[in-house]
Amino acid sequence: MPTYNPKVIEPRWQRFWDEHKTFRTPDDSPKPKLYILDMFPYPSGAGLHVGHPEGYTATDILARYRRMKGWNVLHPMGWDAFGLPAEQYAIQTGTHPRVTTQKNIATFRRQIKMLGFSYDWDREVDTTDPGYFKWTQWIFLELYDTWFDHEAGRGRPIAELPIPADVQAQGAAAVRAYVDGKRLAYQALVPVNWCPELGTVLANEEVIDGKSERGGHPVVRMPLRQWLLRITDYAERLLADLDLVQWPDAIKKMQRDWIGRSEGAEVDFPLAGDNVPSHDRQPTAIEDQRPKIGNHIRVFTTRPDTLFGATYMVLAPEHPLVDRITTPGQRQAVEAYKAETARKSDLERTELAKTKTGVFTGAYALNPVNDEPIPIWIADYVLVSYGTGAIMAVPAHDERDFEFAQEFRLPIRPVVRPPQAWFRTTKVYNVLARMWEDKDQRFDADRLANPGSTVETLSNFELAVVSFASRMSERFGRNSDKIAEQLYEHRVELFECFADEGAAINSGPFDGLATAEFKRQITAWLAEQGRGQRKVNYKLRDWLFSRQRYWGEPFPILHEVDAAGQPTGAVVPLTVAELPLTLPELEDYQPSGKPEPPLGKARDWVEVTRGGKRYLRETNTMPQWAGSCWYYLRYLDPRNDQAFADPARLRRWLPVDLYVGGAEHAVLHLLYARFWHKALYDRGHVPGPEPFLRLVNQGMILGETEYTAFRKANQPLAWVSAGEVDFDGDVAVHKKSGAKLELVKLNEDQIEKKGDSFVLKDQPSLRIDARAYKMSKARGNVINPDDVVEDYGADSLRLYEMFMGPLEATKPWSLSGVEGVYRFLNRVWRLAVDERAERLTLLDSVQDVEPDKETLRLVHRTIQRVTDDLEAMAFNTAISAMMELTNHLTRQTVRPRSALRTLVLLLSPFAPHLAEELWRALGGHAQGGHAQGGQETLAYEPWPAYDPALLKTDTVDIAVQINGKLRGVVTVPADIDAAGLEKLALSDDKIRGQLVGKTVKKVIVVPGKLVNIVVG
RNA sequence: GCGUGGUUAGCUCAUUGGUAGAGCGCUAGGCUCAGGACCUAGAAGUAGUGGGUUCAACUCCCGCACCACGCUCCA
Known part of the structure; x- marks a missing residue:
């Protein structure tokens, strides 16, 4: 056993930590608290991936480090175990998802424990455990019981919702509808992303380019309850409170973009003519989700200052007004266009956006600022899901409207005068400049007067500019700025679209106003006239929260039915005492192929009679996000069956101090969790407004770098250089010929670096492709953590994952890198242990002596570097520092025990098994007796401290530059002053020789660093 | 198309505007019957590219190229 054998020591220490509950976290410790959280995994059937241990190792290192620094660290782990794969497996095999899930959890738990993480396993949670989802359901009921008071800016109990008198007057049903329309959890008939393949609807966020995020199945839109x-309702606070958290700027930006706040105005354009039905009915609560219907078209604009430039309107093809306003003559064209749009997937709608399409409805609206009739079109570049589903088109000042107007020859009216700087970038300005110069007489007035001579030398564009400019020059001379301005106002079609801010023109009484001021005034005017109002719009949509699946949390909701079995619309929530509502057992999990949830098959479960009334249970289930929205709260009190967590514990542990996970959750999970947290906060259930104080995203781990050469198919010698190839990782195409090329995978020893690319060793003129790819089964480059642990041990895997590079970076896996850190751990082992001994014995060279000066300095320097690097989460450089110290100590024939003990403590958060073993060999704790785990573990040893006085050296090497070029190095006492340093540098033989015959103009002295002599 | 981050030794990365470094890998020698491991020594750099600021630029500013990620008709 004297050689380093992770297979023996790792399981032994894991058992030790387990049996002694070394990492159990007391809730009542006097130490300062620290909550270090990992994003808990979905336990898939494929087992742990090397991406998981990356973040988990980083947090484990910090947790272990902080414990040694005297903090009471909460570091838990659990399972996000509801979700599609287990259910898909059930459909295929008939195995209950619970069985599959428990099996997968067992695998994940084994794999994670095998890596020696210091979790408090007494706090393990599982989102599929009824004891857990009881409280997921409870939180849903809290949301159901909450309305958002926009005046107060917070959620309040539904009992406090004021009911308007006119609603009250309409009776109980109206009041119920009104209240239900205000709840944070509500029902609506909405177009959903129905995925027939998966048998479920998906959230917008789960649909990418018209396909399901998981599996890439086609998605169609259909309305469903x-x-x-x-x-x-929380958009504003989700946005504002980003200022309260320490997250990467990139993630904050992604959340801001996702919320997509924009300020502007809603403006009503009255419909012109008599093609509008005069009756106007109250929209129902469900219809309230859709654009307003009335005798006007309501639009949202961020540029109300351009209202005078609105020359047409566009409705989304799905806009409810379309059918009502379309004139008989246009109906056929409109219907055809609508059908065409409906056929297109979202992907096609955006990809084919190169040329704008649309159809005139035949109807007109009146511009509210000047009562001018403008045509109403439909076009798919207007989205029904954003704003009001309708726009006013200002082609002069909006790129999309500009393109559309050009396509359909609609009028363009400039209402904003661009600044001079913009004019100077235009083609018009360029023509004007050439016209004044007129080197080649092309713009000569006499020749212009003679049409025959100009046609072939001037383009139509030039001709238009020139003819207008020559008239203008009577008034403005050769002032291009003035003339361009005039041209813009009268011949705007000669310009590109200008979408920025400027001064108002062609806007009646508002002419001359700057954009910002115009916006204020026109918005006030619109409000006064009852034609519009200030409005803040968000890209963020309400969160579609139901899934037509089996393996999810059932909704704790009953729908009342009448004697005929038809729903009355009344909804009754379950009481807390009735929770958890568990899933019924099913015979089969096969989706019906229709959007009816599988739970509907469990009739006994669905049909409920209470108090003489009949009810049906809600058969939708919650999405996977639900359980992960609040798991960090449950860790604080995982077995509590009276509350989701004890308030005192919530106060003690929140917020999470550090949250580490993949950037793929940058928007969805983190936004949803923040939303729930804020709702709970408003209802007084959690102590602060934000759940996660600090967030760090680990980067992705790619497969090993692959080297690929290309050659023409069936021509073994017809190589093609990588520069001439379009290669996406799978298919290579010859750029010139368009021919598909054959790929040849190369080994590292077949290639070499030449310049900034790789070439074939045998044929150095042939460049090859070198890149790393995402790990995937299809590519066959997946690394299994089990294999790495089997071959090198958990400590090596941990250390390697941290040594690969900065935590946040994307980086390729490298087997030789793993071997490198494994050899490093072997070297550390051999620093102390006699490999030839039968039992664990220290080498004779390990002695109780004072370290020499250099060793002592290096030890303290290493403590400083490792400590600073840990604070900065720069694990890779910390490891590098320990390697340097190890290499130094290896060279010593006498190794001071104290130096080794320090190294072992520094290394212990990274490679805890090896460190524990060596710590024990080196004598363990001097006094003995620890609060937790006894004296036999180093988990609570004080972290080494360094003495700044010991970091200093007696002498330093100073660079001497002449005119910024290094010309010599002088060794001087470390504490020399600037004057002394200058004198020493100037008197250095080498430097004196260089200065012969030159005048010293200036000497720059940076004590401790360098001397720069500037000569003439 | 827009935004963010990046480009330093073969690889992965360090480098408060002041002498370009580390680890791994590589090469040679030692040890070994040999290989591996180990020990010793060594080579390896126009810091992507072009400008600017400065006594001095890998570092600050601007342009370009390439890579990664995000957003993408959001009115």
Whole structure:
């Protein structure tokens, strides 16, 4: 056993930590608290991936480090175990998802424990455990019981919702509808992303380019009754409170973009003519989700200052007004266009956006600022889901409207005068400049007067500019700025679209106003006239919260039915005492192929009679996000069956001090969790407004770098250089010929670096492709952590994952890198242990002596570097520092025990098994007796401290530059002053020789660093 | 198309505007029957590219190229 054998020591220490509950976290410790959280995994059937241990190792290192620094660290782990794969497996095999899930959890738990993480396993949670989802359901009921008071800016109990008198007057049903329309959890008939393949609807966020995020199945849109969560009510606070957290700027930006706040105005354009039905009915609560219907078209604009430039309007093809306003003559064209749009997937709608399409409805609206009739079109570049689903088009000042107007020859009216700087970048300005110069007489007035001579030398564009400019020059001379301005006002079609801010023109009484001021005034005017109002719009949509699946949390909701079995619309929530509502057992999990949830098959479960009334249970289930929205709260009190967590514990541990996970959750999970947290906060259940104080995203780990050469198919010698190839990782195409090329995978020893690319060793003129790819089964480059642990041990895997590079970076896996850190751990082992001994014995060279000066300095320097690097989460450089110290100590024939003990403590958060073993060999704790785990573990040893006085050296090497070029190095006492340093540098033989015959103009002295002599 | 981050030794990365470094890998020698491991020594750099600021630029500013990630008709 004297050689380093992770297979023996790692399981032994894991058992030790388990049996002694070394990492159990007391809730009542006097030490300062620290909550270090990992994003818990979805336990898939494929087992742990090397990406998981990356973040988990980083947090484990910090947790272990902080414990040694005297903090009471909460570091838990659990399972996000509801979700599609287990259910898909059930459909295929008939195995209950619970069985599959428990099996997968067992695998994940084994794999994670095998890596020696210091979790408090007494706090393990599982989102599929009824004891857990009881409280997921409870939180849903809290949301159901909450409305958002926009005046107060916070959620309040539904009992406090004021009911308007006119609603009250309409009776109980109206009041119920009104209240239900205000709840944070509400039902609506909404167009959903129905995925026939998966048998479920998906959230917008789960649909990418018209396909499901998981599996890439096609998605179609259809209306369905759904549960939604009113996250949009919290948009403002979700945005503002980003200022309260220490997250990467990139993630904050992604959340801001996702919320997509824009300020502007809603403006009503009255419909012109008599093609509008005069009756106007109250929209129902469900219709309230859709654009307003009335005798006007309501639009949202961020540029109300351009209202005078609105020359047409566009409705989304799905806009409810379309059918009502379309004139008989246009109906056929409109219907055809609508059908065409409906056929297109979202992907096609955006990809084919190169040329704008649309159809005139035949109807007109009146511009509210000047009562001018403008045509109403439909076009798919207007989205029904954003704003009001309708726009006013200002082609002069909006790129999309500009393109559309050009396509359909609609009028363009400039209402904003661009600044001079912009004019100077235009083609018009360029023509004007050439016209004044007129080197080649092309713009000569006499020749212009004679049409025959100009046609072939001037383009139509030039001709238009020139003819207008020559008239203008009577008034403005050769002032291009003035003339361009005039041209813009009268011949705007000669310009590109200008979408920025400027001064108002062609806007009646508002002419001359700057954009910002114009916006203020026109918005006030619109409000006064009852034609519009200030409006803040969000890209964020309400959160579609139901899934037509089996393996998810059932909604704790009953729908009342009448004697005929038809729903009355009344909804009754379960009481807390009735929770958890568990899933019924099913015979089969096969989706029906229709959007009816599988739970509907469990009739006994669905049909409920209470108090003489009949009810049906809600058969939708919650999405996977639900359980992960609040798991960090449950860790604080995982077995509590009276509350989701004890308030005192919530106060003690929140917020999470550090949250580490993949950037793929940058928007969805983190936004949803923040939303729930804020709702809970408003209802007084959690102590602060934000759940996660600090967030760090680990980067992705790619497969090993692959080297690929290309050659023409069936021509073994017809190589093609990588520069001439379009290669996406799978298919290579010859740029010139368009021919598909054959790929040849190369080994590292077949290639070499030449310049900034790799070439074939045998044929150095042939460049090859070198890149690393995402790990995937299809590519066959997946690394299994089990294999790495089997071959090198958990400590090597941990250390390597941290040594690969900065935590946040994307980086390729390298087997030789793993071997490198494994050899490093072997060297550390051999620093202390006699490999030839039968039992664990220290080498004779390990002695109780004072370290020499250099060793002592290096030890303290290493403590400083490792400590600073840990604070900065720069694990890779910390490891590098320990390697340097190890290499130094290896060279010593006498190794001071104290130096080794320090190294072992520094290394212990990274490679805890090896460190524990060596710590024990080196004598363990001097006094003995620890609060937790006894004296036999180093887990609570004080972290080494360094003495700044010991970091200093007696002498330093100073660079001497002449005119900024290094010309010599002088060794001087470390504490020399500037004057002394200058004198020493100037008197250095080498430097004196260089200065012969030159005048010293200036000497720059930076004590401790360098001397720069500037000569003439 | 827009935004963010990046480009330093073969690889992965360090480098408060002041002498370009580390680890791994590589090469040679030692040890070994040999290989591996180990020990010793060594080579390896126009800091992507072009400008600017400065006594001095890898570092600050601007342009370009390439890579990664995010957003993408959001009115």
